[in-house]
Amino acid sequence: MEVQIFGVNNNNDVRKAQRFFKERRARVHFMDFKQRAPSKGELRRFFQKFGEEQLINRTSKRFKSLGLQTAYYGDDRWLEIACEDPLILRMPLVRKGNDLTVGPAEATWKQWVAE
Numbered sequence: 536m537e538v539q540i541f542g543v544n545n546n547n548d549v550r551k552a553q554r555f556f557k558e559r560r561a562r563v564h565f566m567d568f569k570q571r572a573p574s575k576g577e578l579r580r581f582f583q584k585f586g587e588e589q590l591i592n593r594t595s596k597r598f599k600s601l602g603l604q605t606a607y608y609g610d611d612r613w614l615e616i617a618c619e620d621p622l623i624l625r626m627p628l629v630r631k632g633n634d635l636t637v638g639p640a641e642a643t644w645k646q647w648v649a650e
Contacts, residue, residue, distance in 0.1 A: 539630045
């Protein structure tokens with residue numbers, strides 16, 4: 536089994552996801568947002584499945600420092616903002632093939648491992 540995890544290393548939920556999959560001997564490909572921003576195509580999959588309400592972390596420090604609290608944009612504009620500054624996203628973003636999760640989703644991850 537191979538999974539791809541998007542996030543930053545200093546996020547507790549990202550570290551939990553990495554540990555979860557490593558303990559189950561899954562191959563983990565980690566994409567650190569601080570080293571490289573995600574591609575627009577990759578993020579588009581998450582936006583199409585979850586929408587901005589579930590993807591954008593409105594309580595993050597970065598979201599508040601950008602002054603986006605009163606912003607009301609469509610998914611396309613949020614996608615552009617997230618590509619430029621992925622630290623406003625809820626983490627971790629996890630992908631296994633065509634399956635996607637946002638945030639800590641251990642129940643779904645356990646289903647993936649059982650398959």
